[in-house]
Amino acid sequence: MSDTHAQTVSYVRDTMLPQAEPPLRDKGAVKWMRENLFSSWLNAILTVLSLFVVYWIVSHLYPWFANSVWRAGSLTECREIRDATVGSDAPSACFAVIADRWQQLLFGFYPKEYYWRPVLALVVFLVSLWPVLFDNAPRKMLFFTLAAPFIMFALLWGGPIWGPLFVALGFVLGYFAYELVNKSAGPLAATLAAIILPLLYWFYLVGPLAGLFSSVAPIGFEYVDSKDFGGFTLSVVIGVAGIVLSLPLGILLALGRSSDLFLINKVSVGFIEIIRGVPLIVWLFTASLLLNYFLPPGTNFDLMLRVIIMVTLFSAAYIAEVVRGGLAALPKGQYEAADALGLDYWKAMRLIILPQALKISIPGIVNTFIGLFKDTTLVVFIGLLDPIGLTNAIRASTDWNGVYWELFVFIGLMFFIFCFSMGRYSLYLEKKLQREHR
Amino acid sequence: MTSLTDPHKPAFRLSQLIYDTRYRSMTIQVVAMILLLTAFGWLINNTVENLGALGKDFDFSFLGSRAGYDINQMLIEYDNSMTHGRAALVGILNTLLVAFLGCITATIIGVFVGVLRLSKNWIVSRLMAVYVEGFRNVPLLLWIILIYAVMSESMPRPNDFRGEDPSASMILGDSVAITNRGIYIPRIGFSNSLSGNEAVAPIEGATPLATGAIDWILVFGALALSVIAVRYVRKKATITQEATGVRPTTWYWQIAILVIPVLIVSLFLGLTFSSPYLKGFNFTEGTHLRNSLIALWIALSLYTGAFIAEIVRSGILSVSKGQSEAAFALGLRPSWTMNLVILPQALRVIIPPLISQFLNLTKNSSLAIAVGYMDVRATLGGITINQTGRELEGMLLLGLFYLALSLLISSLMNVYNNSKKLKER
Numbered sequence: 001m002s003d004t005h006a007q008t009v010s011y012v013r014d015t016m017l018p019q020a021e022p023p024l025r026d027k028g029a030v031k032w033m034r035e036n037l038f039s040s041w042l043n044a045i046l047t048v049l050s051l052f053v054v055y056w057i058v059s060h061l062y063p064w065f066a067n068s069v070w071r072a073g074s075l076t077e078c079r080e081i082r083d084a085t086v087g088s089d090a091p092s093a094c095f096a097v098i099a100d101r102w103q104q105l106l107f108g109f110y111p112k113e114y115y116w117r118p119v120l121a122l123v124v125f126l127v128s129l130w131p132v133l134f135d136n137a138p139r140k141m142l143f144f145t146l147a148a149p150f151i152m153f154a155l156l157w158g159g160p161i162w163g164p165l166f167v168a169l170g171f172v173l174g175y176f177a178y179e180l181v182n183k184s185a186g187p188l189a190a191t192l193a194a195i196i197l198p199l200l201y202w203f204y205l206v207g208p209l210a211g212l213f214s215s216v217a218p219i220g221f222e223y224v225d226s227k228d229f230g231g232f233t234l235s236v237v238i239g240v241a242g243i244v245l246s247l248p249l250g251i252l253l254a255l256g257r258s259s260d261l262f263l264i265n266k267v268s269v270g271f272i273e274i275i276r277g278v279p280l281i282v283w284l285f286t287a288s289l290l291l292n293y294f295l296p297p298g299t300n301f302d303l304m305l306r307v308i309i310m311v312t313l314f315s316a317a318y319i320a321e322v323v324r325g326g327l328a329a330l331p332k333g334q335y336e337a338a339d340a341l342g343l344d345y346w347k348a349m350r351l352i353i354l355p356q357a358l359k360i361s362i363p364g365i366v367n368t369f370i371g372l373f374k375d376t377t378l379v380v381f382i383g384l385l386d387p388i389g390l391t392n393a394i395r396a397s398t399d400w401n402g403v404y405w406e407l408f409v410f411i412g413l414m415f416f417i418f419c420f421s422m423g424r425y426s427l428y429l430e431k432k433l434q435r436e437h438r
Numbered sequence: 439m440t441s442l443t444d445p446h447k448p449a450f451r452l453s454q455l456i457y458d459t460r461y462r463s464m465t466i467q468v469v470a471m472i473l474l475l476t477a478f479g480w481l482i483n484n485t486v487e488n489l490g491a492l493g494k495d496f497d498f499s500f501l502g503s504r505a506g507y508d509i510n511q512m513l514i515e516y517d518n519s520m521t522h523g524r525a526a527l528v529g530i531l532n533t534l535l536v537a538f539l540g541c542i543t544a545t546i547i548g549v550f551v552g553v554l555r556l557s558k559n560w561i562v563s564r565l566m567a568v569y570v571e572g573f574r575n576v577p578l579l580l581w582i583i584l585i586y587a588v589m590s591e592s593m594p595r596p597n598d599f600r601g602e603d604p605s606a607s608m609i610l611g612d613s614v615a616i617t618n619r620g621i622y623i624p625r626i627g628f629s630n631s632l633s634g635n636e637a638v639a640p641i642e643g644a645t646p647l648a649t650g651a652i653d654w655i656l657v658f659g660a661l662a663l664s665v666i667a668v669r670y671v672r673k674k675a676t677i678t679q680e681a682t683g684v685r686p687t688t689w690y691w692q693i694a695i696l697v698i699p700v701l702i703v704s705l706f707l708g709l710t711f712s713s714p715y716l717k718g719f720n721f722t723e724g725t726h727l728r729n730s731l732i733a734l735w736i737a738l739s740l741y742t743g744a745f746i747a748e749i750v751r752s753g754i755l756s757v758s759k760g761q762s763e764a765a766f767a768l769g770l771r772p773s774w775t776m777n778l779v780i781l782p783q784a785l786r787v788i789i790p791p792l793i794s795q796f797l798n799l800t801k802n803s804s805l806a807i808a809v810g811y812m813d814v815r816a817t818l819g820g821i822t823i824n825q826t827g828r829e830l831e832g833m834l835l836l837g838l839f840y841l842a843l844s845l846l847i848s849s850l851m852n853v854y855n856n857s858k859k860l861k862e863r
Contacts, residue, residue, distance in 0.1 A: 036560040043559045050561045188456060263467040267474065277844035278837045279801035285819065286837075289829045293488045294481045374577040381807055388579060404587045412576045412584075419575035 060091075068093035073100070074399035097403045098410050101394050105410065108230015108385050114158075114222065118233045121155040124148050125240065133425065146171075149244070156229075156237065158221035160214035166206045174198040226304040230385035232414060238304070239373040242311040246372070247365070249312065250319025251358075255349065257320060258327050268320070275317035280375050283310045288382040307379050315372040322364035326357035359433050366426035370419045377415075387411045489830070498835075500826040501526070507821050509812045511728055522822045529817030530839060536734050536813065537800040543739035544799060545792075548746025555751050566747070573744035579805055581741055586733035586809045593618040596720050613713045615721055621732055622714035625725040628653045629708030653707050660699040667695045730811035734803065742799045746792060753788035754780070786858055793851035797844050804840075814839060 024030060037047040067086045072078040078094035086092060098105070107115055128148035131137035150164040174194045182190035214220075229237065256268030275283070287310040288303060330353060338348035358365075380389035391407040394400050455465045489496065501523035508518050513531040516524055555566040573581070594606030596617045608615045615622040671688050679685040714724025757780050765775040806813040807820075815836060823832040 036558065039558060043557070043562075046554075046557070046559050046562045050559075050565050053565065054561075261463050261467050261470075263470055263474075267470070273845070274837075274841060277841035279804040279815075279840060281804045281807065281815065282819065282833065282837055282840060286833055289823075290833055293485045293830060296484055297487055297491055370575070374575075377577040377579045378805070380579075388577075388583065404584075404591060408580060408584050408587070412580055415577055415580070416572070416575045420571065423575065 064091040064093050067091065068095045070095050070099055072096035075402055093406055093409075094403060095406050097394065097400050097406050101400070102410075104394065105231045105387055105390055105407075107233050108390065109228045110224060110230070110233060111222070111228065114224065117155045117158070117221065117224075121152045122236070124151050124155070133429075154221065156233075157224055157226070159223040160210065160218055160220040162210040162213040162220075163206070166210050166213075167202065170198040170202050170206065173201055226302045229304065231387050231390055234304075234379070234384060234386050235373070235376040238308055238311060238376045238379065239369075241308045242315055242372050242376075243369050245308075245312040246314075246316040246319055249316035251323055251354070253316060253320035254323035254327060257324050272317045272320050275314055276321070280311075280314050281378050281381060283314055284378060284382050286310070303382070304384065307382070307384065311372060311376070314375075315368055318368045318371070319365055322361045322368060323357060325364065326359075326361035327353065329360050330356055362429055362433070363426055366422055366429075370422050373418060373422070374415065387414070485830075494827070494830075496830065497828075498831055500822070500828050500831070503826075505822070506825065509817060511731065511812055522818075522826065525822060526814060526818035526835070529812060529814035532811065533800075533803055533806075533813040533815075536731060536738065536806070536811065537803045539735050540738040540742065540799050540803065541796050543735070544742035544746055544795070547739055547743030548795075549750050551743060551747035552750025552754070555747060556754060570744045570747050573741050574748070578737065578741045578802055579808055582733055582737040582805055582808050585737045586729060589620075589729040589733055590618050595619075596716065599716055608714075613711075615714055615724075617721070618729075619720065620726050620728045622721045622724045622726055624711040624713045625723060627710045627712060629710050656707065657700060657703055660703045661696075664696045664699050668692045671695065728811070730806065730809040733809050734806055734811050738799055738802060742795055742802075745795050745798075749788055749791045749795065750784075753784040756787045757783045782858075789851070789855050789858060793848060793855070796851075797847055800843060800847065801840060 021027070022031075025034060038044045067082060067090055069078045069081045069092060072081055072094065073096070075094055075097070078092075078096050079088075082088070082090065082092040082094075103112070103115065107118060110118060125148060128141075128145040131139070131141035131145055147168065150168040154161050154164045174197060177197045178190045178194035180190075181193040253268050253272060256264050257272060259265050259268070284307060287306040291306055292300065334352060334356065335348070338352040341348075343351065377386050377388050380386050380392075385393065388411065391404075391411070394407065395403060455461050502521050504518075505520055505522045505525040506518050507525070509516055509525060509528050509532075511532060512528045513535060514528060516528045551566045551569060554562050555570065557563050557566075593616055596615075596619060598604055598606040599608065599615060599617070606617075613624045671691055675686050675688050712723045714721040714726075716722075761779055761783065762775055765779040770778065803813060804815045807815060810816070818839075819832055819836040823829050826832070
């Protein structure tokens, strides 16, 4: 059989061929392009269109950036330098305005010699965030986190350190009141004591005590008025204060909205819907125009504080809705299991429900924070000098009259960095907390 | 062991109000109620005292008095001799106009970008990602101001359109002029207008965007009737399909029903397009879309579009791959798979967040203040308050308007959402 076969076939290959290179169209860049850019007619058209868009944008923006002027005292000087180097009709960015005014954009009218204070406050804030955001920090750091708001207040506004110190002591007082009364009279009385005692202390004792100590030992930084705050310092202060204060309030509102208690439920629903139904700008005008009507005659407090209160209430309503979504997404069995273990409401919430519900709502909460931070730009309309307000102030000077794009690019870039990194952190957290569906 | 007597019924003790869960909720609510009423009473008392100290009262009659200010863009007739109430209405219509336009374009942009971001085409998906992240992470206010600055600083002046060799030219067959004062588009008019408003000349400095409300109502009424008729035709086609298994071809009927009545009504009313042309230092005739409207519209659309794109993307991703595989296994065409299998399921995920984006866009339209667009915040909440000194009443009305609008949109959309919701058990 094999013999005959060998005679009929003239040649049989008896060695393996060496592996050939894949054809040119199936390897390397060509293959990648065929698969990713030109896989079909539609895709080819889309690719060409996108390339055209990219080319158009780059060809318009590149010369503008490439010819930019970084050292000049005014816009006219910028133009002169441009005329001398690249010709008068070439597009050219005048980033000299950033070089000249970056301090103002970052700090507003904060006194120049104290610029280190906001910077130090930012460092304190970042350090205090470490144990909250990442779990590789020592647990003891949490005490620093608790003290951080008061340190930051003392740094930013200055004045005698006794004010923030004695206010902070109120929380310590509340804690000890709870511990002491809890042993003798049970948790309910302890909770009441932990709320009422510090309130009494804040209302009646802090003022005189702080005044007394300030007159005896005036330690502290130079006082800086709220109206000197501006630029990104202002945005970050309002944003951070709003974020820190609105999270607990939002969680409480969400619990209220999903509560069985009729009155509490309806009040929470009403509050959330009213706040969410009206634009922030209307609330800010309310804060600046109307808040004095609702407070006892003669009260007048800082516009910045009013704005922080309004921004906090506003984003608390949004966070409440996000957290409510998380609460609703939990299976009913979790609630029933908590009840079956005999946990009371607060324990069940604290130990079982909220950790899971908050985990689900992290993306939404971070999105709300990003929104809040971007919304801090709206304070320009009630007369606070946020970065966008400062662009007007900078343009109002004769040196920089007519500068638009460079300032907008700088501010946009700063906001982008802040918001984008918040978004990335939320993605990281989501991945880290993912326990199922690996 | 067995005892036939009733269990001992303890008398009600006062401490049960706190420790017995049956009564505790009542206690908590009563306490909350008392606290709440006290707080409200305190606020109202303060307000009354403050108003008294300023010699003001709480009175809405200012809405009926003469406004005395001009509004540069209006959808209904208005001049400064009309009332504050009318001015507020003009502002409300302007808010609704930009919100409506914005919602439509934002949805279109969002759907396109959301789908393209899922494309296998590397460069397209990257480009869309850059767009989405860029717009989501930079404040809307900055975009509005930026686009307004582009419009008013980088666009040609009307003067550039003049002369033998103009440096700028009109587009779309000499009918649209993009200038640094705004965009001039052809004005749609009716020569046989029923309301007889055709003779009204454009007021200097003001922009009547539309004249002849009755004519427009007739045109849109015809369109609405056509839409109903088209739905009827489709329903009949479905009935035929269910009876015989063959769907009759009706698309030309549908197009005819949609187009012909509107065309007849328009021709009857004498539809005219008057293109803008240069006269003096500026364009006349045509409709003038101010920079403020254009900047606000574009910025709102692009900004909200980026959010909608993410919603659309996650909606499509939420439909599991098995669904499309099953549809292909059944032999459905790709277009049918999309329409009958993927989209209905994706829409269920997309609609609720889409609604809240529409609401956000409507509320964000109050950023009109940045570019001087005369929306309700600028008329009722701005000039009217400044002129009459009625902050409390003005802000209250303004808040109520936005609240009512939000509740209306969200309840309408909830009805729609409920009709599309997964019916469980």
